[in-house]
Amino acid sequence: MIDILIETVKDLAITSGLYNLSWQQGIMLAISLVLMYLAIAKGYEPLLLLPIAFGMMLTNLPLAELYHPELFAGTELDIIEVVKKGGLVDFLYLGVKLGIFPPLIFLGIGCMTDFGPLIANPKSFLLGAAAQFGIFGAFLGTMALSPLLGYTYAEAGAISIIGGADGPTAIFVTGKLASHLLGPIAIAAYSYMALVPIIQPPIMKALTTKEERGIVMGQLREVSKKERIIFPILVTLIVSLLVPSAAILVGMLMLGNLFRESGVVDRLVKTAQNELMNIITICLGISVGATATAANFLSPKTLGIVAIGLTAFAIGTASGVLFGKLMCKLSGGKINPLIGSAGVSAVPMAARVSQKVASDENPHNFLLMHAMGPNVAGVIGSAVAAGVLISVFG
Amino acid sequence: MDWGYIISITIIGILVVFSALILLVLFVQSMGLISTKSSNRDKKDKDAPTDKGPANITKEQKPTTTQNISPVVNDDIDSEIVAVITAAISQMRLKEGNTAGFKVKNIARASNPRPIWGLAGIQENTRAF
Numbered sequence: 001m002i003d004i005l006i007e008t009v010k011d012l013a014i015t016s017g018l019y020n021l022s023w024q025q026g027i028m029l030a031i032s033l034v035l036m037y038l039a040i041a042k043g044y045e046p047l048l049l050l051p052i053a054f055g056m057m058l059t060n061l062p063l064a065e066l067y068h069p070e071l072f073a074g075t076e077l078d079i080i081e082v083v084k085k086g087g088l089v090d091f092l093y094l095g096v097k098l099g100i101f102p103p104l105i106f107l108g109i110g111c112m113t114d115f116g117p118l119i120a121n122p123k124s125f126l127l128g129a130a131a132q133f134g135i136f137g138a139f140l141g142t143m144a145l146s147p148l149l150g151y152t153y154a155e156a157g158a159i160s161i162i163g164g165a166d167g168p169t170a171i172f173v174t175g176k177l178a179s180h181l182l183g184p185i186a187i188a189a190y191s192y193m194a195l196v197p198i199i200q201p202p203i204m205k206a207l208t209t210k211e212e213r214g215i216v217m218g219q220l221r222e223v224s225k226k227e228r229i230i231f232p233i234l235v236t237l238i239v240s241l242l243v244p245s246a247a248i249l250v251g252m253l254m255l256g257n258l259f260r261e262s263g264v265v266d267r268l269v270k271t272a273q274n275e276l277m278n279i280i281t282i283c284l285g286i287s288v289g290a291t292a293t294a295a296n297f298l299s300p301k302t303l304g305i306v307a308i309g310l311t312a313f314a315i316g317t318a319s320g321v322l323f324g325k326l327m328c329k330l331s332g333g334k335i336n337p338l339i340g341s342a343g344v345s346a347v348p349m350a351a352r353v354s355q356k357v358a359s360d361e362n363p364h365n366f367l368l369m370h371a372m373g374p375n376v377a378g379v380i381g382s383a384v385a386a387g388v389l390i391s392v393f394g
Numbered sequence: 395m396d397w398g399y400i401i402s403i404t405i406i407g408i409l410v411v412f413s414a415l416i417l418l419v420l421f422v423q424s425m426g427l428i429s430t431k432s433s434n435r436d437k438k439d440k441d442a443p444t445d446k447g448p449a450n451i452t453k454e455q456k457p458t459t460t461q462n463i464s465p466v467v468n469d470d471i472d473s474e475i476v477a478v479i480t481a482a483i484s485q486m487r488l489k490e491g492n493t494a495g496f497k498v499k500n501i502a503r504a505s506n507p508r509p510i511w512g513l514a515g516i517q518e519n520t521r522a523f
Contacts, residue, residue: 118422122418122423126412128415129411129415129416132408139403147395221430224429226429227425227426230425238417238421239414239418242417243410384410384415389407392406
């Protein structure tokens with residue numbers, strides 16, 4: 001009797017998660033707890049970091065087998081196999097793998113974005129383009145590290161998109177080019193986006209003079225409703241005709257914006273920017289977090305991603321500010337170069353940082369709306385860069 | 395690893411991003427120009443045929459009033475707004491103990507025309523740091 005009892009307890013212990021917990025899984029659980037702490041206590045991009053961290057915790061629970069990476073390992077996706085063997089997390093992950101969630105997030109972002117400052121000052125597009133040097137600089141950096149860490153071209157393309165400082169774009173490109181790196185890339189992208197107020201100001205101050213930071217820009221002109229309606233259609237057509245692989249990202253962003261500006265589909269706007277966006281955020285967060293298994297995450301490649309991501313942000317900020325300086329010179333001192341750093345996307349945090357650094361110099365200087373132009377231009381710029389990377393390496 | 399290929403991808407990528415966004419600059423700028431011109435034309439058309447604005451009213455009122463009315467401030471500014479601004483100035487002067495009469499000769503926008511609510515909104519939005 002006692003033997004049977006002991007045997008049963010032994011069997012139970014052997015099949016328990018605690019017994020089967022590997023040290024790698026232990027580390028991953030600890031990392032997920034740290035990320036949850038950062039999201040809850042420090043407020044680092046909590047809307048995405050919290051579900052990502054929790055997904056990360058779930059996927060690293062021993063024997064739970066919530067996510068099956070082998071179902072998505074090959075170049076061809078076998079949907080029948082996913083239906084037969086997959087569970088909730090696998091099904092949610094299909095939304096990432098097939099590139100469904102990021103464009104839907106972009107639809108919601110489009111509904112919430114005011115492109116007015118960009119329409120009023122179209123030259124801001126150039127600052128949004130300049131900040132994309134971060135992406136291509138990171139691509140060169142990743143390739144330079146390749147002999148050491150073994151990155152492929154596709155992996156380098158996926159890692160470099162962190163420099164765009166745009167979460168959905170980073171997830172979209174990584175899902176297409178190197179889905180096994182989705183966890184580390186998404187976490188690096190969102191962490192650095194949350195750290196924009198810490199990363200950017202020293203670079204901005206180092207590259208500008210006191211006088212440049214103090215430049216007060218003239219008030220933006222009023223933008224008519226007609227312009228606001230034509231803008232999303234125009235952007236979709238031009239970008240999609242030039243870079244078709246960016247069509248879905250830019251198209252959904254602009255569809256959301258057209259919903260907003262047309263003023264005739266308030267119910268759709270409300271749904272896209274609230275309920276739909278929130279549902280997709282939950283699904284996206286959990287599934288991205290779930291890809292961060294110990295085997296995928298605990299590798300030297302992740303360390304490389306963390307380092308390259310930071311470098312990409314720094315290059316993007318610096319190139320934006322330097323281009324802003326050039327535009328300042330060409331405009332006869334009418335443009336404050338600090339708005340250039342907002343070109344790295346990270347809406348609206350990067351624009352707020354421009355405002356903060358400018359107001360440190362002159363409390364009566366309000367750059368926020370001027371910085372919003374390059375900021376939203378950066379979203380379009382990084383979507384174009386993403387399209388280029390997908391069409392070359394996809 | 396082929397560095398020639400890597401560098402050419404980088405250059406092509408930057409060129410494509412810049413050319414797409416430069417195209418957008420050109421199109422959006424021309425759209426803005428067309429829109430500004432048409433709105434200016436609409437404004438002119440509106441102003442031209444009838445002349446029943448506040449300036450006209452003040453012209454008609456001038457001879458009937460015995461008080462020394464200040465010169466017309468600006469045709470664009472509604473007479474009610476002129477009255478409100480005048481009342482506010484009068485109230486401020488009274489608070490300061492100044493009871494002497496005054497004339498409003500000109501009303502001009504201050505160099506920083508940001509509305510106080512806009513100012514409050516910006517401060518609210520940038521308070522996080």
